[in-house]
Amino acid sequence: MINIDDLKFDEKGLIPAVVQDYYTKKVLTVAYMNRESLQISVKEGKTCFFSRSRQKLWRKGETSGNVQHIVSIIADCDLDALTVEVVKEGPACHLGTDSCFENAVWVNPEYKPFSLPALYDLIKGRKDSPKEGSYTTYLFEKGLDKILKKVGEECTEVIIGAKNSKEEAVFEIADLTYHVLVLMVQQGITLQDVLDELAARHVVDVKVKQEKMK
Numbered sequence: 001m002i003n004i005d006d007l008k009f010d011e012k013g014l015i016p017a018v019v020q021d022y023y024t025k026k027v028l029t030v031a032y033m034n035r036e037s038l039q040i041s042v043k044e045g046k047t048c049f050f051s052r053s054r055q056k057l058w059r060k061g062e063t064s065g066n067v068q069h070i071v072s073i074i075a076d077c078d079l080d081a082l083t084v085e086v087v088k089e090g091p092a093c094h095l096g097t098d099s100c101f102e103n104a105v106w107v108n109p110e111y112k113p114f115s116l117p118a119l120y121d122l123i124k125g126r127k128d129s130p131k132e133g134s135y136t137t138y139l140f141e142k143g144l145d146k147i148l149k150k151v152g153e154e155c156t157e158v159i160i161g162a163k164n165s166k167e168e169a170v171f172e173i174a175d176l177t178y179h180v181l182v183l184m185v186q187q188g189i190t191l192q193d194v195l196d197e198l199a200a201r202h203v204v205d206v207k208v209k210q211e212k213m214k
Contacts, residue, residue, distance in 0.1 A: 002075050002079065004035065004038060004039065004042075006079055007038075007075060007079050007080070007082075008078065008079050008080040009034065009035065009080075010080075013034045013035065014032040014033065014034050014050060014052070015032065015033055015034075015038070015080060015081065015082060016030060016031075016032055016081050016082065017030070017031050017032065017033050017047075017049065017073075017081075017082040017083075017084050018030050018081070018082065018083045018084065019031065019047065019068065019083075019084045019086055019092065020083055020084065020085050020086070021085075021086065021087075021088060021092075021099075022071045022085045022086060022087050023087070023192070023195050024115070024117055024191075026098070026099055026101075026117070027099065027101050028068075028086070028088065028092035028093075028098075028099045028100065028101075029092050029093065029099070029100040029101075030100070031047075031049040032049060032050050032052060033048070033049055033050055033082065034050040034057075036050075036057065037049055037050045037057050038073075038082075040057070040059070041070060041073070041084075042070075042073070044059075045069060045070050046059065046060065046061070046067050046068060046069055046070060047059070047060040047067075047068040047070060047084060047086060048060070061089065061090075064090065064094075065089065065090065066088065066089055066090035066091055066092070067088075067089050068084075068086035068087070068088045068089070068092070069086060069087045069088070069089075070084060070085070070086055071085040071086060071087060072084070072085045073085075087199075116177075116181075116191060117191060119178070119181060120181055120184070120185065120190075120191055122136075123136055123178075123181050123182055123185050124185045126140065127140045127185050127186070136182060139179075139182050140182070140185075140186065144186055144187075147179070147182055147183050147186055148183070150179045150182075151176070151179045151180060151183055154172065154175045154176040154179050155176060157172040157175065157176070158172045158173055158176050160172070161173075
């Protein structure tokens with residue numbers, strides 16, 4: 001473990017902190033900490049930064065309520081920059097967006113990045129802005145009963161596929177995942193809602209294991 005005294009703050013007593021979502025690994029913001037704000041962050045387990053424009057400490061979420069619970073603080077090899085993994089409550093950006101980094105400057109067309117959050121957003125876009133000929137839009141137009149029917153059908157296909165081969169199981173699980181995401185969007189359930197539930201169950205599971213070991 002690195003001691004705070006080992007860190008290299010700049011001539012103004014600051015060190016850059018790249019804040020990253022613990023679950024999605026998405027970069028949320030880049031802020032600065034001084035020695036005091038870093039100590040407060042460690043002590044309280046929530047991000048506290050130093051505002052260069054206002055020249056004062058500010059606890060993330062002190063006015064908006066969008067606090068960030070710290071999972072880890074890691075220094076780079078030169079000890080002059082930090083990454084801070086957090087579990088956030090609400091948007092990270094003051095503009096109300098999930099991250100401060102939402103404006104693409106350039107994207108290499110040779111790469112086709114994929115993620116569940118990106119797929120979720122695409123599905124949500126089909127609900128908010130229907131597209132003619134889109135299967136996803138068709139499901140939303142048909143409504144909850146149709147979506148539930150498809151989820152049920154895909155669950156059965158997963159069972160059958162798993163009995164046949166790994167490859168078939170993977171194919172059917174992908175179909176099921178897509179239709180579950182459609183259901184989530186229909187019901188207003190976010191990926192974070194599910195992650196929070198899984199995290200809560202993990203804590204319970206750990207406590208149960210600890211009790212059994214006594």
